[in-house]
Amino acid sequence: MDAIVADNLTKTYPGKTALKNFNLSISPNTIHGFLGPNGAGKSTTMNILSGLIKQTEGKAYIMGKETLENSFFVRRNLGFLPEIPPLYGDMTVKDFLLFRARLYFTSKPKAKGQVDKALEKMNLKEVERRLIDHLSKGFKQRVGMASALIFDPPVLILDEPAVGLDPKSIVEIRKLISDLREGHTVMFSSHHLGEVEQLCDEITVIRDGRLVLSDSYGRVKKRFAQKKPFEILVKGEDQVLAKALDGYGDYRIVRQEDQKKTIVISPSQEEELAPRLCRRLVENGVDIFEMKRGETDLEEIFIDLMEKQ
């Protein structure tokens, strides 16, 4: 059973379609990165999944339960951190977290225990007696995270959790998200592609309210890597090379030193070509001295996807 499912979600506002037939499945105990340019529909999707707004069409499921019909199940099993953390500025950090915890735990000692754990985990001990209104943006974001985690929900949705934080806090938030992998399903949106690359098992890319891609990051990387050109250092006649590389894609000789040539070939097929290519070159009497392929990073994948759209 998937932890988070969006089934054909559509959300329309007067004069605008924010989300169109959007589908998504997130496996349990994974960290899922949710990417897209500004206004792509990320926050709308997250708000629908958390039950804050209602979709126009389609269904959303959290841990197998439909969100609209099982609102209280969702509230007890999903921690949501919206882009702007909702905090009561007139309360101290500790009082606010205790208020949040007591909404979930009737036992006061249990609630207090959860608050202490959250203060510890989010490094908020030093500001626990300060009014939330008087805290910096970074601390407010941490209080928001602590508030979302206070009842230890199995599913967490975090809308740009590291936005506006200083580098030290970003590292801490990333570590926290990474630590949540055990026993939690985390979906988070971010514009820091490096962050997503570093943390996520799966990624989803959305644009203009439509799904562009959703898969495990490993598979996405592999798929995009197969489109990267090979750079091969070979020794052989031009005609032989042309014959050997026929049907594998466009190639060009970029350097020539003595009899060795550096060729760059852009594969025409999206499959693992390296072994076949090597065999073909060797069979045709071409000596291979070096063969390499550029690394694919998420930034490249993201830009490629956005340009295609």
Next chain:
Amino acid sequence: MNAIFLLYAREIKSRFTSPMIYILAAIFSGMLGYLFFSLFLEANRLQNISIESAVIRPLFGNINALLIFIIPLLSMKSFSEEKRQATINLLFLSPLSDRQIVTAKILSGAVVMVFFLTLTFIFPLILFMSGYQNTASILSGYIGVFLHGICCLVFSQFCSSLTKNTALAGILGIFGLLFFMSFSWTAQTSQNFLVSQIFDYLSLGSHYEPFSRGTIRSYDLVYYMSFFSFFWFLLMASLDSRNW
């Protein structure tokens, strides 16, 4: 019940730590104190008039009139501020039903209103010390003021739930309540008996007066309960409108 109490306690703490409540309480007490003093002097001057008609009825009438301005000002932030700061989402994401949220907000508003009413207890106390003994009319007067205030409260909270703009919520509350009060003017000027009776019954201003005379009528109780229930229903619908 625990959840209602938690939200109620938060609301109470937040309201009583705001300077707004004390500023309004000072204005409320000052104005009523001056009025009571004037009425009391006037009652002493006019020998052939009862304390009820010279002091008690005008006093309760003025308390009710002031509540029309005070309660919307005290309630304007209730939902609008939560909407503006998006903290309403915190409540919608918590295991609190809309009914629990509304109950806690109304309860805390009622406690604040009772706080304001306790400031007026000095007036009957002075009357009792001066020899006045009719506790029933004072008690029923306060019941009338409380019922009137609760209706103002639920209406003001409803107005607050309609907008993110706190000032607009306050203005809507005050003018809305004045609109309900104005029905009695329509009733007085109408030539048609039936229309006059309907408007008189619909007017918020026509129902507290019997209480200050020591009369509790089911006619008025039904009005207050209907008014309260109607705007409670609208307030719930306003919160639920996020799902529409």
